[in-house]
Amino acid sequence: MEHRQLDNFPKDFLWGSASAAYQVEGAWQEDGKGVSVWDDFVRIPGKTFKETTGDVAVDHYHRYKEDIALMKEQGLKAYRFSVAWTRIFSEGKGKVNQSGLQFYIDLVDELIRSGIEPVLTIYHWDLPKALQEEYGGWESRKIIEDFTRYAEVLFETFRGKVHYWVSLNEQNIFIQHGYLLGTHPPAVQDMKRMYQANHHANLANASVIKLFHELQMPGKIGPSFAYGPNYSFNCDPNNVLAAEDAEELEANFWMDVYVNGEYPLVAWKYLKDNGLAPETLPEDTQLLKSGKPDFMGMNYYQTNTMAFNPLDGVSLGKQNTTGEKGTSEESGRPGIYKRKENPFVERTNWDWEIDPTGLRIGMRRIASRYRMPILITENGLGEYDTLTDKGTIHDDYRIDYLRQHIQAINEAISDGVTVLGYCTWSYTDLLSWLNGYQKRYGFVYVDQDETQNGTLKRYKKDSYYWYQDVIKSNGEKL
Numbered sequence: 001m002e003h004r005q006l007d008n009f010p011k012d013f014l015w016g017s018a019s020a021a022y023q024v025e026g027a028w029q030e031d032g033k034g035v036s037v038w039d040d041f042v043r044i045p046g047k048t049f050k051e052t053t054g055d056v057a058v059d060h061y062h063r064y065k066e067d068i069a070l071m072k073e074q075g076l077k078a079y080r081f082s083v084a085w086t087r088i089f090s091e092g093k094g095k096v097n098q099s100g101l102q103f104y105i106d107l108v109d110e111l112i113r114s115g116i117e118p119v120l121t122i123y124h125w126d127l128p129k130a131l132q133e134e135y136g137g138w139e140s141r142k143i144i145e146d147f148t149r150y151a152e153v154l155f156e157t158f159r160g161k162v163h164y165w166v167s168l169n170e171q172n173i174f175i176q177h178g179y180l181l182g183t184h185p186p187a188v189q190d191m192k193r194m195y196q197a198n199h200h201a202n203l204a205n206a207s208v209i210k211l212f213h214e215l216q217m218p219g220k221i222g223p224s225f226a227y228g229p230n231y232s233f234n235c236d237p238n239n240v241l242a243a244e245d246a247e248e249l250e251a252n253f254w255m256d257v258y259v260n261g262e263y264p265l266v267a268w269k270y271l272k273d274n275g276l277a278p279e280t281l282p283e284d285t286q287l288l289k290s291g292k293p294d295f296m297g298m299n300y301y302q303t304n305t306m307a308f309n310p311l312d313g314v315s316l317g318k319q320n321t322t323g324e325k326g327t328s329e330e331s332g333r334p335g336i337y338k339r340k341e342n343p344f345v346e347r348t349n350w351d352w353e354i355d356p357t358g359l360r361i362g363m364r365r366i367a368s369r370y371r372m373p374i375l376i377t378e379n380g381l382g383e384y385d386t387l388t389d390k391g392t393i394h395d396d397y398r399i400d401y402l403r404q405h406i407q408a409i410n411e412a413i414s415d416g417v418t419v420l421g422y423c424t425w426s427y428t429d430l431l432s433w434l435n436g437y438q439k440r441y442g443f444v445y446v447d448q449d450e451t452q453n454g455t456l457k458r459y460k461k462d463s464y465y466w467y468q469d470v471i472k473s474n475g476e477k478l
């Protein structure tokens, strides 16, 4: 619908930006930090773009004060970051590593001093290697206790200081990449194991949220879900059904469990019929139902346009991790759906579809299915940037992208959706897990590239100044 007039953004809207520990911190062996599965994985030849690692990343561990000073100058209201589990417990459990914890105490204090609301992500994929080796990480129920204890330490430490918490970042992505595509650690390709690991992640997520509420933590907690709303390729009822199936298996399958503690009907029947359903215990439902989030964190990049895919149709296709436009392959689930190119939208050099209206559609679906506030925990454009001789970066394409997405949020608010805030991905440039350093997302350019010999100097992009004005005008000046 077209509104005659758009609502204003709420006065306390969190204009933010985000990062994740492995992608920015570096200092991978400092101050008692243990080894994570990613520290290991990136050393296996051929796993990441040009063998890039997060050993140094953009050195945020040593430069966080400089980065926060840039945020303050920009007027940022919120900064979403993640804690590396291996800094708190080098082996994933046992004795707390105080010097690792101190880094985050200092970071949070610096943010608060600068008037920036910290948004703390408890888990953004860097599982302690020790837990992977001891019991297979997410494949064991033991992870529930260890993850909960780790979260408890963070709750105790940051009570009253951190008011926004993200439990798991993109469970749907780390589980599918880790156990289906095999492109993230532990690089397994086995659907049955994937659904079992996923079930444990659901339980761990619920357990942490339940604890947060039992401790009466001041603030809110929720998971960040990577939501790519599904469209039908056209009005052929078979394609409409394929899109519905995709929504059921790729979206409701996670978000229904978060909110209602129950797997969605059609998806569960499909898993059962195909011998893929996870083993559950009678007490699981109670735990899942007792971990209802306070908001839905939504990471949004693109939509998926779906068509029917016969039983002998396409399965997993190659992804574009090189930045050579047009190199990604068609992929789908045989017998259910396959993803088609949407002819109505533009694509990035990594073949990601640019669809701001999809953000509005996704927000409305979440709001009306779950009746829950939304915090946009990620949204942004990964592109090549050029640093000029004058030290400037003219990223007007990123400004266009962000402007259109903020406009879509404004429309969703006007449609009746409650939105707590918007965190762009990302604050500084950082390491893209599989795409190296050349795929840049930040407001702040960092001199770091695939050779990993950069000076790490920071430069403000044009988008930095543009967002500064957006924040100052509370979204009026786009």
Ligand code: BG6
Binding pocket: 020, 023, 169, 170, 173, 226, 299, 378, 382, 425, 431, 432, 433, 434, 435, 439
């Ligand atoms: C999300 C992740 O999936 O998307 C981020 O939470 C990630 O960690 C971001 O960097 C962008 O993806 P990519 O593959 O372009 O780095």
